[in-house]
Each structure stands twice: as C-alpha cells, then as structure tokens.
Amino acid sequence: MNNKISVAIKYLLGVVFLFSAYSKAVGPGLIEIILIDHGLTDSREIAAALTRILIGFEFGLGILFFLPYEIKRFTLPLAALFLTVFTFYLLYTEFVLGDSQNCGCFGSTIAMSPIESAFKNAALLILVYIVHRHEKTSRKNLMVPAAALIIAVAVTFIAVPVKSADDFPFSNYTHFEGAGRADLSSGDKFVAVFNTECEHCQELAREIAGSDKDRKFASKLFTLFYSEGEVNVDSFKTLTGYDYPYRLIDADEFFDLIGSSPPRIYVIRNGVVKDILDDNFDEFIETLQK
Structure with missing residues (x-):
C-alpha cells in the first residue's frame, strides 16, 4: 500500500x-x-x-x-x-x-x-x-x-467541568415519550408544564402547534403533563394538535413547577433556567414563527 x-x-x-x-x-x-x-x-x-x-x-x-x-x-x-x-x-x-x-x-x-x-x-x-x-x-x-x-x-x-445537578429542577427528567433519552442540561431547551384539563394550557398548546409549522422546536420543546379527570394526554393532543415529547408527572411535581396557575414555560440554556413564562407568551410564539 x-x-x-x-x-x-x-x-x-x-x-x-x-x-x-x-x-x-x-x-x-x-x-x-x-x-x-x-x-x-x-x-x-x-x-x-x-x-x-x-x-x-x-x-x-x-x-x-x-x-x-x-x-x-x-x-x-x-x-x-x-x-x-x-x-x-x-x-x-x-x-x-x-x-x-x-x-x-x-x-x-x-x-x-x-x-x-x-x-x-x-x-x-x-x-x-x-x-x-x-x-x-x-x-x-x-x-x-x-x-x-x-x-x-x-x-x-x-x-467541561462537572456541574452539580442539585439546583437544576429538571435533573430527574431524562426520558420522554416520543424522544426516549433527553438531556435537558445542554443546549437551548424549553419545558412546558401543562394540566391536560386546563383550558389555558389547551389554548397555548394550540398556538404553539399552529406557530411551529415546520417543527423546528420538535427537538427543543419538552412537556411535563399533569393529567387528571377525563382529558388524558391523547385527548389533549387531539384537541390541540400539540405533539411534542412529554412525560407524565404527579400532583406534587406539578404544583412545585407551576406558578399560581398553569401553564408555565421554562427557558433553559445549558442547564440554567434563563426565564420563566407564566402569562406573557407572545415573545415565545414569535420565536416559533421565525
């Protein structure tokens, strides 16, 4: 040779x-x-x-x-x-x-x-x-x-220093339906916290699904669902057209992660929560449309 x-x-x-x-x-x-x-x-x-x-x-x-x-x-x-x-x-x-x-x-x-x-x-x-x-x-x-x-x-x-996971509220959320393993501690990520029965959550989900037509956020947006009553996750998807990787959480987790009422979206960059959106989602929706 x-x-x-x-x-x-x-x-x-x-x-x-x-x-x-x-x-x-x-x-x-x-x-x-x-x-x-x-x-x-x-x-x-x-x-x-x-x-x-x-x-x-x-x-x-x-x-x-x-x-x-x-x-x-x-x-x-x-x-x-x-x-x-x-x-x-x-x-x-x-x-x-x-x-x-x-x-x-x-x-x-x-x-x-x-x-x-x-x-x-x-x-x-x-x-x-x-x-x-x-x-x-x-x-x-x-x-x-x-x-x-x-x-x-x-x-x-x-x-690449070792970071402590103690201050990261999503350190235990490493598996999502529709994505398998997911590392929320690296890159730009968004975590939506929804109650499937919540009308405001459903409304925001419809806006997100309608705005992200090219599915640019499919690998960045993760959802934590609290499901109670008659509307389960599949029903929520049918009602809203919202289909992103998700994980079910219990009541304690849900109330720890929301503000006074759902929905809430966390903006995360490399494992640091940069922003928390509770009611003003206009800028986030505009981001999806760009």
Missing part, C-alpha cells in the same frame, strides 16, 4: 476520535444518563466524572495519531483495545440490556444504535489493522503519549 494512503488513514482515525470526543463534550449529559440507565452508577456526579474521563481519553487518543511517537507500539494497540472493549459493550447493550436507543458514541450530533456503532467500530478496527501493517517509523518515547493522555483528561475536566 502506498505510504501516503496509510498516513491518510492514520490521520482519519485521529479525526474520528477527536470528533467523537467533541460530540460528547458539547452534550455530556446524554452519556451521563446512559451510564445511569445501564446501572454503572446511580450518581449523576459519578456519571459526570466517568464521562469526562472517557471524553478526555478519546481526545488524547485522537491527538496521539498526529504525534510521531510510539504509533505502532502504543497508539494503535490502545485504539484497538478501546474499540474492541466498546464493541463488546455495545453488543451487551443491544442483546442483554435490550437498549436500542442512541448509544451516545457521537453524542447527540449523530444518533446511532448500538448495532450501527458496533459496525462503525469494526470498520475502524480494520483501518487500525491496515495502519499497523504499514506503519514503519515512529519515535520511541512512551512518556510523550502517556503524558498526552493524562493532560487531555485533565484539560477535559477544566474545559
């Missing part, structure tokens, strides 16, 4: 690992939720720390493909081990845990099922093997790649 092709593949592998790290870093909450769902920890803080170690390791591994040190003896075997271990874990996720949702390998940027990601890893393992066969020269100094990995993990904890 032409040496230039082998070098190109090596750099491609580096880019893939860097992109994988970046896609997790922009929304680490998804990986944290997955770790908790899979029973690896029941603490959001521990899940956050493990997530940052994973991101830092991938970030460091991506950098190693661009450094001329111990490629054949350190970087390639480490990449192969990493991909192999996670491929087995993906298969365990699919066939033992029965979880076919987005595995989080590329965060929320590119949603992949565990099987799809396993095939992706198999393809990367083939590329690692090709580079290993044709890699000839690299400088010998194990301290450089080892130090690069440690520094990458340390920098990740600084660049």
